[in-house]
Amino acid sequence: QVQLVESGGGLVQPGGSLRLSCAASGLSFSSYAISWYRQAPGKERELVARVTSVTSTGSSTNYVDSVKGRFTISRDNAKNMVYLQMNSLKPEDTAVYYCKADRTYWGTDYYYWGQGTHVTVSS
Secondary structure (H helix, E strand, C coil): CCEEEEECCEEECCCCCEEEEEEEECCCHHHCEEEEEEECCCCCCEEEEEECCCECCECCEEECHHHCCCEEEEEECCCCEEEEEECCCCHHHCEEEEEEEEEEECCEEEEEECCCEEEEECC
């Protein structure tokens, strides 16, 4: 059974930092791309950051423009963990943050979501 469990959310003041964690189990972790999404109240879920699966040349990352230079996604394949380091947080970063694992294998898409962790940026 695949499980993704997020943690690390909370209340932080503007300009502060948080590190979110996503613990994965029940899947071939290094074969999956892992993404962080967020959903603010009344808004659609949006992709924040993504790290690709591991290949012979390593993995790559990409970010939505609004978090570039402030957020960093990383993966620890030995621990089946993905992290989202969030710095210089802004009130507009307030949302529920979800991690997602996905891969395409023999033409079939596989994806799994975590339950989310709340991030509130407020003074």
